[in-house]
Amino acid sequence: MNLKMNSRAANETTCFLEIExxxxxxxxPELKQHLVKLAEGGVKRVIINLSxxxxxxxxxxxxxxxxxxxxxxGEGNLVLVxxxxxxxxxxxxxxxxxIFDIYPTEEEAAAKEGVDL
Amino acid sequence: xxxxxPPAPQSDxxxxxxxxxxxxxxxxxxxxxxxASRMPFSYDEVEDVRxxxxxxxxxxxxxxxxxxxxxxxxxVIDPGALMITxxxxxxxxxxxxxxxxxxxxxxxxxVDQQGLGALLMEILVDDVKIEAGPxxxxxxLTKYAPx
Numbered sequence: 001m002n003l004k005m006n007s008r009a010a011n012e013t014t015c016f017l018e019i020e021x022x023x024x025x026x027x028x029p030e031l032k033q034h035l036v037k038l039a040e041g042g043v044k045r046v047i048i049n050l051s052x053x054x055x056x057x058x059x060x061x062x063x064x065x066x067x068x069x070x071x072x073x074g075e076g077n078l079v080l081v082x083x084x085x086x087x088x089x090x091x092x093x094x095x096x097x098x099i100f101d102i103y104p105t106e107e108e109a110a111a112k113e114g115v116d117l
Numbered sequence: 118x119x120x121x122x123p124p125a126p127q128s129d130x131x132x133x134x135x136x137x138x139x140x141x142x143x144x145x146x147x148x149x150x151x152x153a154s155r156m157p158f159s160y161d162e163v164e165d166v167r168x169x170x171x172x173x174x175x176x177x178x179x180x181x182x183x184x185x186x187x188x189x190x191x192x193v194i195d196p197g198a199l200m201i202t203x204x205x206x207x208x209x210x211x212x213x214x215x216x217x218x219x220x221x222x223x224x225x226x227x228v229d230q231q232g233l234g235a236l237l238m239e240i241l242v243d244d245v246k247i248e249a250g251p252x253x254x255x256x257x258l259t260k261y262a263p264x
Contacts, residue, residue: 024146025175026139055146057171058234059179086164093240094233 003027005034013076014045014115016106020052023060031060035067035078044076047109051082056090068100077101081109128195129155135174137186137205142174145190149201152192156199157262165241166199166260172234172241173203173256180254181207196262198243203256209249 004020015038023031038046046067050056068078079101083091091097103109110116133148135141146167153166170190177188186207193200238245244259 022143024139024171025142025178055168055171057168057175058237059175061233086161090168090237094236 003030005031007034007038009043010047010110010115013043014047014110014113015043016047016049018049018052022055023053023063024055024057025059028059028063032063032066035063035070039067039070039074044071044074045113045115046071046076046078047081047106047113047115048078049081049106050087051084053083053087056087061090061094061096065096065099077113079103079109079113081106126196128193131192131194133190133192135188135190137177137181137188137207138183139178141188142171142178145174145188146171148190149192152194152201153199153260155194156260158199158260159263162260162263166201166258169238169241169245169258169260170201170203172238173258176234176256177203177205177207177254181205186253198259198261201258203258204253205255206253208251209254 002021003023005017006020007015007017009015017034017038019031021027035046048064064078064080071078081103082105083102088097088102091100091102101109101112103112131148131152133145135145149170150163150167153163158166174188174190177186184207186205189204191202191204235245235247238256238258242258242260244257246257248255
């Protein structure tokens with residue numbers, strides 16, 4: 001029932017963040033902290049890999065939307081990669097798939113976001 | 118337990134009480150996963166019930182805002198439907214502290230987080246009834262068994 005987060009820099013202002021586990025009312029504050037720390041460290045663009053996320057609820061969605069808004073205000077972005085069918089469905093039924101850029105792979109996300117790997 | 122008794126359609130009830138705090142919501146979800154698996158639901162339907170109960174519990178935890186409270190989850194397994202009641206003893210309209218920065222940000226982009234949770238519940242199960250009163254809030258979730 002824990003959340004593991006692993007981030008690695010793609011370049012000075014872009015970061016890959018892999019999340020593994022469950023994002024819920026208990027763990028989403030950790031995700032928020034992590035995103036805030038990245039933004040404070042000068043990261044403008046975060047590419048979040050959701051392929052190992054098994055559970056995501058409205059509090060997790062809230063943190064992702066908050067992060068998206070902050071980063072876009074700084075002319076950056078928060079994009080999502082590889083959500084499983086269940087997780088993708090949550091974005092679809094809430095209409096949030098129209099707000100987030102969602103890509104199948106990190107490579108595709110990087111290419112679309114103009115990041116050199 | 119007479120062998121001659123006709124097999125009446127029976128419903129079974131499972132009760133669980135958890136502290137109304139973030140770290141316990143996962144326990145409720147695990148229990149519900151097992152309970153929903155007793156129904157002739159597909160994998161997706163079981164997951165839908167799990168998420169709906171998770172949303173009801175998260176909502177209670179957020180309203181409690183750290184105050185001591187209890188969530189009681191009562192599941193009735195009926196041949197035709199699974200009915201789960203998520204009841205907390207957090208008084209409606211209780212001061213849950215200042216609104217989170219997250220909630221404010223969401224509002225700016227036109228998303229109400231509690232609304233998001235309620236929307237998910239509405240879509241994930243067949244029937245949702247929410248009663249909020251001075252003694253607490255009760256969310257009744259019903260998911261019908263496939264024909």
